[in-house]
Every structure is written in C-alpha cells, then in structure tokens.
Amino acid sequence: MKWQTVLMDLSLSTPLASRLLWLDEVGSTNSDLVARVVTEDGSLWPDFSVVATDNQVAGKGRLGRDWTAPAGASLAVSVLLRPQTPAGRPLPPESLGWFGLLAGLAMSRACNFVLPEGKKAMIKWPNDVLISGKKVCGVLSELVPTPEGIALVVGTGINIALAKDQLPVPTATSLAIEGAHTSVDELLSAYLTEFSRITKVFVSAAGNVRSSGLLEQIRDECDTIGRSVRVELPSGENPVGTAIGINEEGSLVVEMANCAEPLVVSAGDVTHLRVI
Known part of the structure; x- marks a missing residue:
C-alpha cells in the first residue's frame, strides 16, 4: 500500500504555515528543523514554520526510541513555535511542557476529521494518539535556545497507510487499517488548522491551561483517564x-x-x- 509521494499537492496546508518545507526524505524532521533554526537567520523561520515528509528514515520518539515506517506510508511533521504572551513576553517556563499534549489533542482531532463513523482517536498520556486502543501517532517536543529566545519544535509522526503486516508492533495501527481514506494534504491541513487554533488559545491565556479551557478539553479527550x-x-x-x-x-x-x-x-x- 503506497501513499502519494510524487508531485505532492499541499495547496490546503501551505497557507496555514508561516513557512512549509516539504522534504522527499529526511533523517528526522525534528532534527532537521532544529538544525535550521539554530544555524540560519531567525527571520527565515518565523513562528509556526513547518518541516514535513512522508519518508522519515531516522525518526526518534520519547526516551530515544526509534520511529520508522515504510516510505510513503506515514507523515512526519515538525512545527516551530516561538510562543509569547499577548503582551509580547515569553510564556512562563512551566507552561512549555504542555505543548506535547496540545499537539496530541490537535492530531487526535485531525484524525477524527478523516475517520469513519464509529471510530475515534484519543490522547494517551503523555505523548501518543490512539485509535481503538492502538497507537497511531507519537509526539516529541524539544526546547531550542535561539538568539531570539526559547523556541520549541513539536514533532508528530502518524501512521497513515501501513498495512497490518507492516506495523512495527501489535499495539500499533494506521489510519488505513481503521478505515480512513485521506491524503497528505487533507490530514496535514486538518492538523495545522487545529494546532494553530489551540496554540493561539493557549498563548492568549499566557500559558494558563485552566483559564484557557484546554485542561478540561485534554481531560475529556484523554483515553488514559479512567483506565x-x-x-x-x-x-x-x-x-x-x-x-x-x-x-x-x-x-x-x-x-x-x-x-x-x-x-x-x-x-x-x-x-x-x-x-x-
């Protein structure tokens, strides 16, 4: 099962990012974006810049775990955030750890946008998205010191078109297995739309997850709670x-x-x- 990799149409996604760089192949979108942010002029990589691929060959998850998938069967996307309060000040350091869960919330909703009726994606604490109790997506966020201040790179890797015999572990799944039929652009645009909206709500509340209303939303959409x-x-x-x-x-x-x-x-x- 091969997902489209040639002449990628990103007409829905491109307007949603400050800058969107699509790579035909990369070791890790997180590592690539971090390197660019650290070594290149900051003005080239504004807030909500994106690096994405459907062929990540050396992806990493939490705790140094490998994350791999056949070329064209998954989507890896890393988003650069330079979050500031409405007054233009940095967010409180303790609020920065929330962005991984916020990305998981956004991706779970993007999955639900393309999943058939009767299927639902939910967050697994601290950094996964599940469908039918199986992992479809992982999230990894990294702090990046820059001359402009602390930035974050938030990476997500989602299984799109993997068949059952391609899954790395029995506890994994893919959107295709769960009955979703989508394109790179449709899924990526759904994720970027939701992640942008969520991060704007969060920073507008100066990183206060309760007053933003996002804590309640995360709790409601977290599959771990009650288990x-x-x-x-x-x-x-x-x-x-x-x-x-x-x-x-x-x-x-x-x-x-x-x-x-x-x-x-x-x-x-x-x-x-x-x-x-």
Whole structure:
C-alpha cells in the first residue's frame, strides 16, 4: 500500500504555515528543523514554520526510541513555535511542557476529521494518539535556545497507510487499517488548522491551561483517564493503579490501592492494562 509521494499537492496546508518545507526524505524532521533554526537567520523561520515528509528514515520518539515506517506510508511533521504572551513576553517556563499534549489533542482531532463513523482517536498520556486502543501517532517536543529566545519544535509522526503486516508492533495501527481514506494534504491541513487554533488559545491565556479551557478539553479527550495503568517510572519502579486525572502541571494522577495519597507522575510512561 503506497501513499502519494510524487508531485505532492499541499495547496490546503501551505497557507496555514508561516513557512512549509516539504522534504522527499529526511533523517528526522525534528532534527532537521532544529538544525535550521539554530544555524540560519531567525527571520527565515518565523513562528509556526513547518518541516514535513512522508519518508522519515531516522525518526526518534520519547526516551530515544526509534520511529520508522515504510516510505510513503506515514507523515512526519515538525512545527516551530516561538510562543509569547499577548503582551509580547515569553510564556512562563512551566507552561512549555504542555505543548506535547496540545499537539496530541490537535492530531487526535485531525484524525477524527478523516475517520469513519464509529471510530475515534484519543490522547494517551503523555505523548501518543490512539485509535481503538492502538497507537497511531507519537509526539516529541524539544526546547531550542535561539538568539531570539526559547523556541520549541513539536514533532508528530502518524501512521497513515501501513498495512497490518507492516506495523512495527501489535499495539500499533494506521489510519488505513481503521478505515480512513485521506491524503497528505487533507490530514496535514486538518492538523495545522487545529494546532494553530489551540496554540493561539493557549498563548492568549499566557500559558494558563485552566483559564484557557484546554485542561478540561485534554481531560475529556484523554483515553488514559479512567483506565487501569502500569506506570514505568525513571527509577525503574512499575506501580499499578487507576489513572484518575491530569493536574495543572500536566502530570498524570494515579490512584493506588492501599495508598492514602494518589501517585503524581510527572515523568515516565504508562501502559493501559485493560479496556473499561
């Protein structure tokens, strides 16, 4: 199953980005965009510049994990953000960690735009998008110090046209497997539209996720909340509990049996243990 890779039509997506660079092949869109932002004149890469490809050959996920897919079967897109408050000041540093979840929210909605009735994409804390409980997309955000101030590069990689025998793991899926029939431009434009809208709401609230209304939206569209989970902590511990919420710092709150206080997970990964 081959997705279109030649003479790419990006007429819907191009007007949505300050600058959109499509690459026929790249090691990593995140690494490529970071390198360009660091080494080139900042005016060449304004806020909401985009690098994208359908052939990423050395993609990376969280915790240094590899992210690979056959050429033409996936979409990797990295967005440069130079977020400022309405007063023109940098966002509070503690707010920057939210952009990964905001990108996941935007991509889940983009997926829902193209998925057939009865299918729904949702966020998995902290950085994945699931359909039918299986991973279709991962998100990786990076802080980039620049002469103009701190910038962020937010990368997403989504499985589009992979067949079942091409999936890297049994817990993965693709839009094609889930019944979606779309084009690069349709999906990319849906994502950029939603991510732009969400980031504007967030920065207009000076990075306050609660007053922006986005915390409630993330909670409502997070598939992790309400599930039994195993938490993989940096310490090597793997406690099991029930995810009951996401707090205002973006941490997952997990209720533990025989513990008076819930476990607050700010760093780590989770595995969904069962469907509720």
